[in-house]
Amino acid sequence: MSASTKRPRLKMHLLGNDSQRKCKEMIERPVKVLQIGEGNFLRGFADWMLHESARQGKFHGSVAVTQPRPGGKAKLEQIRDQDGLYTMITRGLSEGKRVERTEMVSVFSQFINPYEEWQTFLELAELPSLEFVISNTTESGLKFIQSDYIPGEPVQSFPGKLTVFLHQRYVRFAGDPSRGLIHLPCELLEGNGDVLRECVLRHSEDFGFSDSFRSWIEHHNQFLNNLVDRIVTGAPTQEEADALTERWGYEDQLINTAEPYHFWAIQGEESLDKRLPLKQAGLNVHWVKDLKPYQLRKVRILNGSHTLMSSLGLLRGKQHVRETMEDPQFSSWIRQAVLEEIVPAMDMPELGLEPYAEEVFERFLNPYIDHKLQDIALNTAGKFKVRVLPTLLAYEQSQGSWPERLIQGFAGFLYLYRPLQTQEGYRAQLLSGETIPLRDDPDVLAALATHWEGYDHLTSGTAELEKRVAAVLSNEVIWGENLDAKEGLRAALVHEISKLEGEVK
Numbered sequence: 001m002s003a004s005t006k007r008p009r010l011k012m013h014l015l016g017n018d019s020q021r022k023c024k025e026m027i028e029r030p031v032k033v034l035q036i037g038e039g040n041f042l043r044g045f046a047d048w049m050l051h052e053s054a055r056q057g058k059f060h061g062s063v064a065v066t067q068p069r070p071g072g073k074a075k076l077e078q079i080r081d082q083d084g085l086y087t088m089i090t091r092g093l094s095e096g097k098r099v100e101r102t103e104m105v106s107v108f109s110q111f112i113n114p115y116e117e118w119q120t121f122l123e124l125a126e127l128p129s130l131e132f133v134i135s136n137t138t139e140s141g142l143k144f145i146q147s148d149y150i151p152g153e154p155v156q157s158f159p160g161k162l163t164v165f166l167h168q169r170y171v172r173f174a175g176d177p178s179r180g181l182i183h184l185p186c187e188l189l190e191g192n193g194d195v196l197r198e199c200v201l202r203h204s205e206d207f208g209f210s211d212s213f214r215s216w217i218e219h220h221n222q223f224l225n226n227l228v229d230r231i232v233t234g235a236p237t238q239e240e241a242d243a244l245t246e247r248w249g250y251e252d253q254l255i256n257t258a259e260p261y262h263f264w265a266i267q268g269e270e271s272l273d274k275r276l277p278l279k280q281a282g283l284n285v286h287w288v289k290d291l292k293p294y295q296l297r298k299v300r301i302l303n304g305s306h307t308l309m310s311s312l313g314l315l316r317g318k319q320h321v322r323e324t325m326e327d328p329q330f331s332s333w334i335r336q337a338v339l340e341e342i343v344p345a346m347d348m349p350e351l352g353l354e355p356y357a358e359e360v361f362e363r364f365l366n367p368y369i370d371h372k373l374q375d376i377a378l379n380t381a382g383k384f385k386v387r388v389l390p391t392l393l394a395y396e397q398s399q400g401s402w403p404e405r406l407i408q409g410f411a412g413f414l415y416l417y418r419p420l421q422t423q424e425g426y427r428a429q430l431l432s433g434e435t436i437p438l439r440d441d442p443d444v445l446a447a448l449a450t451h452w453e454g455y456d457h458l459t460s461g462t463a464e465l466e467k468r469v470a471a472v473l474s475n476e477v478i479w480g481e482n483l484d485a486k487e488g489l490r491a492a493l494v495h496e497i498s499k500l501e502g503e504v505k
């Protein structure tokens with residue numbers, strides 16, 4: 001029997017007197033934030049930040065949390081069941097030292113399932129205290145899905161629900177400009193604020209709402225583009241959770257874990273920090289005029305090096321990021337790829353690219369996180385195009401030669417993505433001969449399978465390899481352009497792929 005079956009679930013009354021008083025005091029504050037999303041990321045990022053600010057006496061509000069799709073019901077019920085409380089464990093390396101901090105987060109004052117409590121959800125819109133809407137519904141949740149609005153019935157999609165919610169507020173306050181809300185959609189999409197505003201405007205038209213409502217949305221609501229960065233790893237292992245249950249004397253079903261690093265860049269006026277006091281609470285939050293450089297920095301350095309290391313790491317039998325970074329050869333390869341190729345191709349010295357890169361290396365070495373290369377490799381074809389290819393091309397443009405390590409990473413990706421068609425779907429063959437599943441766009445995998453069909457590195461020869469690489473590079477559906485037209489690219493890749501073929505065991 002696991003320890004958790006013998007202990008009660010976390011409830012406010014199970015806490016010591018002092019903790020109870022503090023948690024109650026925070027939860028009784030007026031609702032300032034509507035949160036759409038009950039997932040690990042928001043609870044380990046925005047809610048943890050609000051809690052920290054409230055703890056310091058800076059943020060005087062609470063959060064009403066709702067789930068963005070019917071499927072999120074179970075998590076919302078768990079939050080309700082625990083009086084809105086959960087434990088946050090922050091751990092990892094910070095400036096070379098191990099850091100571990102455990103705290104009880106108490107910011108949720110209301111828990112509403114809009115699919116079963118639609119009216120209660122809409123009543124929130126009438127609260128004068130409400131100022132912000134924060135969401136994270138993954139890239140799949142922040143998009144326009146054509147739908148009808150039948151008064152009294154919930155709309156399914158997140159932007160659709162928000163449109164009706166805003167209309168309710170608009171009507172209740174007779175279009176008062178000061179009652180507009182500030183929206184912070186945290187989904188990892190470029191221009192996330194703009195995307196949400198566009199979705200709301202389209203729904204408003206479909207639902208038949210007035211032009212003056214549209215104008216209130218456009219002029220008195222702010223939809224802020226923003227970039228989030230923190231590795232939030234969710235629940236600990238069952239073994240660790242059981243040990244914590246024993247230690248605390250209650251079971252917390254919502255324990256969340258995250259690295260110490262956190263960064264939130266929000267394109268908006270710094271004066272907003274008076275209303276959402278995160279920067280002034282000492283959190284790594286930046287109110288910026290232009291988000292693009294921060295986005296570029298993160299995508300090219302952090303996500304780019306993840307993508308680069310995943311193909312070569314997997315090919316050579318590595319499984320996790322830390323394991324790859326602890327291998328001296330791999331580690332110096334990644335460092336050189338980032339510091340000598342990715343950073344010089346960006347030409348943005350004012351953004352502190354080297355210190356950011358050093359922080360990223362430290363994050364990759366987090367002793368508490370086993371970040372799977374296979375998870376990072378999900379959809380590599382699309383990620384390579386956005387996260388690595390632009391650097392490769394920019395480097396060649398500015399330096400007049402192809403960057404050695406990025407070419408090796410590209411060769412690794414092309415080698416890994418020679419899909420073998422099996423009964424369980426497409427698989428990749430590693431240098432050891434072992435195979436692993438390839439999880440990517442089925443059309444891209446089918447096209448690549450065709451390009452490599454019948455190729456055998458032992459018998460086909462270099463001329464045939466060159467032909468196959470040319471076919472892949474000239475596939476404009478994958479790359480959006482004909483990469484085979486880039487002088488010297490094909491030859492550089494063929495050279496590196498041949499070297500990998502020489503390593504086959």
Ligand SMILES: NC(=O)c1ccc[n+]([C@@H]2O[C@H](COP(=O)([O-])OP(=O)(O)OC[C@H]3O[C@@H](n4cnc5c(N)ncnc54)[C@H](O)[C@@H]3O)[C@@H](O)[C@H]2O)c1
Pocket residue numbers: 036037038039040041042067068069071072136137138139140141142158188228229230231232233
């Ligand atoms: N966990 C991290 O380290 C991290 C870091 C930065 C960004 N992110 C981004 O945050 C997102 C969520 O990560 P998480 O760790 O919170 O996962 P999670 O599974 O804990 O939460 C996912 C949330 O998205 C909602 N959702 C999923 N599909 C949806 C859909 N089609 N429509 C509406 N809502 C939908 C779920 O109901 C839930 O609220 C990911 O897409 C990831 O890109 C995560």
Ligand SMILES: O=P(O)(O)OC[C@@H](O)[C@@H](O)[C@H](O)[C@H](O)CO
Pocket residue numbers: 228229230231302303306375376378
């Ligand atoms: O989440 P993905 O699949 O888009 O990318 C994999 C990782 O690069 C990513 O999860 C980072 O760890 C995260 O973006 C850090 O904030």
